[in-house]
Amino acid sequence: MTDARHAVRKTGRHQAKANRQLLYKRVESMKVVKIDKKKWDQGLAALKGVYRIFSPVKMKDAFEFKALEENENPDLGGLNTRLSAKGLIYPQTEAMFTYTLDESREDHHIMSPVETDYSPRAVIGLRPCDADAFLLVQRNFDTPQYKDPYWIDAYEATTIVGLACENPCSTCFCTSAGSGPFNETGLDVLMVETKDGYILKSVTPKGESLIAASGWNDEISPEEAQKQIEPLKTAAEQKISSVVETDQLKNKDAMTIYNAPFWDDVAFACINCGTCTFVCPTCWCFDIQDETHKTEGVRMRNWDSCMFPLFTLHGSGHNPRGEKVQRVRQRFMHKLKYYVDKYNDGIQCVGCGRCVRACPVNIDIRKVCSLMNQPENATCAAQS
Amino acid sequence: MLGYIDKIREIGERLFTDGKVDVVIGFAKGSMPMMNEPMMARSSGDLQKMVWDGNCGINLANYLTNRKEKIGIVAKGCDSRNIVTHIIENKIKRDQLYIIGVPCKGMIDRRAISKAVPGEVTEVIETRDSIRVKGRDFDETFDRGDVLQKNCAVCLHRNPVIYDELVADPVVEQTGIDRYEDVRKIDSLSTEEKWRFFDDLLSPCVRCYACRNACPLCYCPTCFVDESKPQWVGKGIDDIDIKTFHFLRAYHCAGRCTDCGSCERSCPVGINMRVLTKKLEMDCKDLFDWEAGLTLDKRPPLDTYRPDDPNNFIK
Ligand code: SF4
Ligand code: SF4
Ligand code: SF4
Ligand code: SF4
Numbered sequence: 001m002t003d004a005r006h007a008v009r010k011t012g013r014h015q016a017k018a019n020r021q022l023l024y025k026r027v028e029s030m031k032v033v034k035i036d037k038k039k040w041d042q043g044l045a046a047l048k049g050v051y052r053i054f055s056p057v058k059m060k061d062a063f064e065f066k067a068l069e070e071n072e073n074p075d076l077g078g079l080n081t082r083l084s085a086k087g088l089i090y091p092q093t094e095a096m097f098t099y100t101l102d103e104s105r106e107d108h109h110i111m112s113p114v115e116t117d118y119s120p121r122a123v124i125g126l127r128p129c130d131a132d133a134f135l136l137v138q139r140n141f142d143t144p145q146y147k148d149p150y151w152i153d154a155y156e157a158t159t160i161v162g163l164a165c166e167n168p169c170s171t172c173f174c175t176s177a178g179s180g181p182f183n184e185t186g187l188d189v190l191m192v193e194t195k196d197g198y199i200l201k202s203v204t205p206k207g208e209s210l211i212a213a214s215g216w217n218d219e220i221s222p223e224e225a226q227k228q229i230e231p232l233k234t235a236a237e238q239k240i241s242s243v244v245e246t247d248q249l250k251n252k253d254a255m256t257i258y259n260a261p262f263w264d265d266v267a268f269a270c271i272n273c274g275t276c277t278f279v280c281p282t283c284w285c286f287d288i289q290d291e292t293h294k295t296e297g298v299r300m301r302n303w304d305s306c307m308f309p310l311f312t313l314h315g316s317g318h319n320p321r322g323e324k325v326q327r328v329r330q331r332f333m334h335k336l337k338y339y340v341d342k343y344n345d346g347i348q349c350v351g352c353g354r355c356v357r358a359c360p361v362n363i364d365i366r367k368v369c370s371l372m373n374q375p376e377n378a379t380c381a382a383q384s
Numbered sequence: 385m386l387g388y389i390d391k392i393r394e395i396g397e398r399l400f401t402d403g404k405v406d407v408v409i410g411f412a413k414g415s416m417p418m419m420n421e422p423m424m425a426r427s428s429g430d431l432q433k434m435v436w437d438g439n440c441g442i443n444l445a446n447y448l449t450n451r452k453e454k455i456g457i458v459a460k461g462c463d464s465r466n467i468v469t470h471i472i473e474n475k476i477k478r479d480q481l482y483i484i485g486v487p488c489k490g491m492i493d494r495r496a497i498s499k500a501v502p503g504e505v506t507e508v509i510e511t512r513d514s515i516r517v518k519g520r521d522f523d524e525t526f527d528r529g530d531v532l533q534k535n536c537a538v539c540l541h542r543n544p545v546i547y548d549e550l551v552a553d554p555v556v557e558q559t560g561i562d563r564y565e566d567v568r569k570i571d572s573l574s575t576e577e578k579w580r581f582f583d584d585l586l587s588p589c590v591r592c593y594a595c596r597n598a599c600p601l602c603y604c605p606t607c608f609v610d611e612s613k614p615q616w617v618g619k620g621i622d623d624i625d626i627k628t629f630h631f632l633r634a635y636h637c638a639g640r641c642t643d644c645g646s647c648e649r650s651c652p653v654g655i656n657m658r659v660l661t662k663k664l665e666m667d668c669k670d671l672f673d674w675e676a677g678l679t680l681d682k683r684p685p686l687d688t689y690r691p692d693d694p695n696n697f698i699k
Contacts, residue, residue, distance in 0.1 A: 059588070060588065060654075061495070061499055061654060062653070062654070064588075079504060082652070082653065083590070092590065092620075092621050093620035093621045093622070167520075169504050170416075170504060170506050171416065265423070265424075268422065268423060268424050268447075269421045269422040269423065269442075269447075271446070271594065271597035271598050271650070272597055273592045273593055273594035273597045273598070273650065274592050274593070274594075275590075275592045275594050275652045278590050278592050278652070279652060287619070289618070289619050289620070291618050291619075291620070300620055302619050302620050302621075305592075310610050356415070356416065357416070358652040360442070360594050360598055360649065360650030360651075360652070361421055361422055361442060361598075361650075362414040362415060362416065362419040362420065362421040363421070364415040364416075366415070367415060
């Protein structure tokens, strides 16, 4: 079990809030430091005293995010993690309340909040696409009207150190999706691997505090840093071979795309497993469940997926999205049209390519996006 | 096997022209190396998109469930055995189908290849006996036999057992294969060791149910894990709930599973849940001398009852 999916822990919430105040202290200028491999270990040890650190670690045959143990180091050399960093803030299963049905107890049938550990955490080594995805998901969990305390508390407790992506996969299309391999949006610190170590550039005050806590103090000027980073950035961007057109999505009439002739072909192979939504850093839907064992119970929320028939099944037995093709269309319409229309800020996708790599039957959002972008060109050519 | 596609297209075209089928189910070329996409051709023009190579590992019988049209379907050995099971279980009618049989030489294990090379695979060139794999900084060639899906390496029925037409002469079936070495190894563990083995096996499971959904046997309108009245299993990632799902699903497939490997192939986290279904397959072989999907004339042992059953416990 990876820790990302088990962030439910019981310790002092109030202490955590106080700690966080410290991290939010405004800092004047944004620092850039250089570190060599030796100082890396020292700084990491220092950070472990202040933060719980989550990083990619090679587990069995893939990289996954995990809370680092005392003597454990991040594995930063591999391809992107199989599951996204979503679960670090928004675990697959999260306990919200506990309750008892034991009527001899005074508090029976009363929900009591679960104490979760929101002490400072740092995520070290996630890719810029995953960091950008947090901002996208924030639109759902942190609105002027609705505040999801679980997501917000976890997000605020987290400092994000993003590793610039120098070896993108052939399935990555972040530059088409409003992000990029060196994108700083959503990061607190940008970390760039150089020949002899790393350059760490703080982007926010939270990042500044992390660098201060690490003891890494070999400062270099922002100009010098830029000079070193720029060519690496250009090289990485040139390695992105996947380009997806999204420019027409906004203009096209929603119903034209909805009624386009390609959906049956797009959906044919789909087995509605929901894998695409589970691996996706930007899919945010959940289901709430009460689980009772004898008299004691937990109210929890679990990731859900628009690809599951159960997702829309009504109590009456009616299912407004009872057919596979309706569910497949919903996933793509939400990400690539409804979201685009509602927020006017691009697609609900950061181009990490995970759904493309993980789909067991090779349904490829890049292909579907092209079809939706030009629905009038589409015959039944989904598989061409 | 690479030459099959011309014949598949030729047969498909004839079926459309003669009005024998409404659709043909096969595979389209995937958008990534070592991936093909199941597709349904609605006219002979669509057949041009079809391919056949070592990446057609998904079981197409899964796409037949409860369909009403007349269907041409491309079927490897394992697909054909699941078609037999589907017919026996009334999920499709024999006379709705025109089975285009494909003698199979095994499908490529994309995970084994990805693990064996030092980076992302960007190009694969398949020949009769070898698989050449290229990436940014490597170019390696494997013997086909060394990189087959695990279920294909121990397959005893590569030729379709039911078909209307074969696309080529039958291939030689493998002999001298021990299908159950892995199962016996687990059988020999102590109870605690077994528990640890299952803990480790299933720990990465995210409960997406791709394994179940890729399985042609798992066609229940509401699976027991999705049932809410009563709710048999919790929905979170509690490890007992996860194990309950896997163990029960395996039992539901007992005597029906053909070890097509679609479940393992589909799992996004690469879990080999086939060891569970294979254990029950082995038991069916030992107890009933039964292999699933070989004949239309007999029902699977777990859905029959005979008053003269030789086992006492059932009387
Ligand atoms: S991963 Fe693929 S098969 Fe599974 S629900 Fe998503 S699109 Fe469908
Ligand atoms: S839709 Fe696919 S490519 Fe886009 S963010 Fe989600 S997993 Fe990544
Ligand atoms: S696991 Fe059992 S209940 Fe679920 S779909 Fe498969 S056969 Fe049906
Ligand atoms: S496909 Fe894999 S991850 Fe999904 S439920 Fe099956 S074993 Fe678990």
